[in-house]
Amino acid sequence: MSNQTATARAHTNIALIKYWGKTNSKLTIPTTSSLSLTLDHFYTETSVTFQPELQHDQIIFNQKLLSEKQARRISNFLDLVRIQSNCQAYALVETVNHVPTAAGLASSASGFAALAAAASRASGMDLSNKELSRLARKGSGSATRSIYGGLVEWRHGIGDHSSYAMPLSESPQWDLVVIALLFDKKQKQISSTIGMERSKQTSPYYQDWVKQSALDLKQIKRAIHHQDFTSFGEIVEANAMNMHALTISAQPSYTYFNGQTIQAMELVQQLRKQGIPVYFTLDAGPNLKIILQRSNLAAVKARLTSVFGQDQYVVVAAGPGIQYLK
Numbered sequence: 001m002s003n004q005t006a007t008a009r010a011h012t013n014i015a016l017i018k019y020w021g022k023t024n025s026k027l028t029i030p031t032t033s034s035l036s037l038t039l040d041h042f043y044t045e046t047s048v049t050f051q052p053e054l055q056h057d058q059i060i061f062n063q064k065l066l067s068e069k070q071a072r073r074i075s076n077f078l079d080l081v082r083i084q085s086n087c088q089a090y091a092l093v094e095t096v097n098h099v100p101t102a103a104g105l106a107s108s109a110s111g112f113a114a115l116a117a118a119a120s121r122a123s124g125m126d127l128s129n130k131e132l133s134r135l136a137r138k139g140s141g142s143a144t145r146s147i148y149g150g151l152v153e154w155r156h157g158i159g160d161h162s163s164y165a166m167p168l169s170e171s172p173q174w175d176l177v178v179i180a181l182l183f184d185k186k187q188k189q190i191s192s193t194i195g196m197e198r199s200k201q202t203s204p205y206y207q208d209w210v211k212q213s214a215l216d217l218k219q220i221k222r223a224i225h226h227q228d229f230t231s232f233g234e235i236v237e238a239n240a241m242n243m244h245a246l247t248i249s250a251q252p253s254y255t256y257f258n259g260q261t262i263q264a265m266e267l268v269q270q271l272r273k274q275g276i277p278v279y280f281t282l283d284a285g286p287n288l289k290i291i292l293q294r295s296n297l298a299a300v301k302a303r304l305t306s307v308f309g310q311d312q313y314v315v316v317a318a319g320p321g322i323q324y325l326k
């Protein structure tokens with residue numbers, strides 16, 4: 001067997017049409033299709049070496065060796081790679097996360113995308129992007145989309161073979177930027193995995209959300225086709241709010257919003273009233289992401305700086321797909 005190191009870089013993504021629930025948890029088959037934008041500034045770099053002399057997997061995360069318990073999710077994922085590649089050895093994994101935890105972006109997206117790419121190469125496999133997307137999916141749903149750059153669609157499919165991501169066929173002409181607000185550095189109380197399952201099991205609106213999500217995806221593609229930024233933004237914002245309604249309507253109810261989230265939502269609404277087309281979305285955390293065209297960046301930044309201060313946000317744009325570094 002090979003004893004080679006492979007290193008990969010994957011960027012994180014922000015969901016514009018959300019994934020929020022699974023029909024099969026073991027294989028991570030989602031209840032809905034989703035759409036995301038891969039981001040340029042936030043990424044994870046991971047090196048993997050399978051070493052026959054190791055007694056168990058060794059995971060070094062941001063220069064710290066993880067305990068077996070902390071490493072379990074990664075080790076379980078490496079088991080899948082071992083089965084697929086017929087490789088018996090344990091692995092040394094070194095991973096560095098360039099996603100500020102404060103950004104509230106799913107670092108599991110870039111994390112498992114980079115791990116899937118590096119581990120599959122190190123084990124001797126040469127997977128296509130489609131196969132890589134399917135593999136990353138089994139680590140974390142949002143990782144399915146981080147294999148590709150720009151706007152990416154993950155079609156839910158009906159099983160392992162049909163559930164994977166692909167780049168969106170049409171790109172908008174507008175120069176999309178995202179302002180990530182950095183409110184909360186704390187780890188989220190309720191992980192996405194647990195949160196989405198609770199919503200699916202207990203929210204009375206879950207099935208309506210599944211239906212609405214399919215409609216949202218169809219309409220956002222239409223908006224992109226017609227170069228209609230207003231509709232695009234309205235759909236993104238409504239889709240996010242519908243997802244978050246599933247947390248509030250779950251039993252027991254919960255929310256990822258905090259006071260600053262609401263304050264920032266109101267600020268976005270005020271900017272719109274002044275005629276600036278800006279919209280928001282947010283994933284499983286309090287940090288709002290503002291979606292706008294670059295032509296309005298200066299005006300929006302000035303406003304955010306006066307309300308929250310200039311250390312409380314980062315401006316990002318579309319980023320690339322998976323990269324192999326060695």
Ligand code: DP6
Nearest residue numbers: 015018019140141142192193283284
């Ligand atoms: C709100 O991919 O973190 O960011 O598949 O259980 O690992 P698991 O969940 P995860 O969920 C992401 C949820 C979301 C929406 C999205 O990225 O589409």
